[in-house]
Amino acid sequence: MTDLTIELDGIAKEYRGGKRALDGLTLSLAPGLTGLLGPNGAGKSSLMRILATVTRPTRGSYRYRGADALDRPDRVRRELGYLPQDFGVYPNLTAREFLTYLAAAKGLSARSARARTDQLIELVNLTEAVRRPLRGYSGGMLRRVGIAQALLADPRVLVVDEPTAGLDPEERVRLRNLLGELAADRIVLLSTHIVSDVEAAAADLAVLAHGRLLRRGTPEQLLRELDGRVWETVVDPALVPGLQARHLVGRAVRTGDGVRLRVLAGHPPTPDAVPAAPDLEDAYLAAVHGAPARQEALR
């Protein structure tokens, strides 16, 4: 069988009215969990809709398992599960009714629809809630229903758009773990604008902003780019705007004697600044706001 790969090359997406959501994006994906990180409006949903063949790019090529996916979207659809950001359910149906209905709509026979639905309900841990109408489900439970529907046809690729939005911390962790497990033998692409969503689970990160891929690599690679460039300093609140004008300033925490800031800079931003170990929040900030990475890291 052909290797499970996705290759996007020079993908651009312009919407009517001239809005350019993607601007020459090149990205390849292999089995495992890839975290697609980017601020609101970065183009994440546009990219995911293109992958799911819901929309076509204005330019560029999309290959799935080596074959042209834009020519034959049906081949991709058969093997790709997609959870859109605005996934809606029928509130009066139970999870089992809803999933069985969708399975039938996908062409599964009644018997395999029932069997697959039961299997997925167990996989996403909704067994106890399965007899209750969806209107009573929490945000996290509804996302798990969404993941289950994306898995109905046992896809090789799973594309999930901001699945952790609106979830409480416990639900986030559970969903991340589930996606991590599913990525053992699938391509899983998870978009988010929250670094901690992908910090623990994704060994592969892609940072997108303004329709462009700004960084790609393992968390360790992204962190290494910032070695020696992250500082912590405690300053009087009145000095914060001045520092922000000169440097990229990350997290700020009020302390008894001022504000503790993380600052990204090539030299100590204040006389008493101390070096700090870079974390992924810093790396994300640096990527999105264009702090210069060390030259060798960019090659």
Ligand SMILES: Nc1ncnc2c1ncn2[C@@H]1O[C@H](COP(=O)(O)OP(=O)(O)OP(=O)(O)O)[C@@H](O)[C@H]1O
């Ligand atoms: N159907 C559309 N028509 C016109 N503009 C669009 C359309 N869909 C998205 N856009 C615009 O394209 C840009 C990228 O949007 P997209 O939804 O892909 O980004 P995103 O990273 O998913 O952001 P968010 O997290 O806010 O959804 C935004 O400026 C958005 O307003």
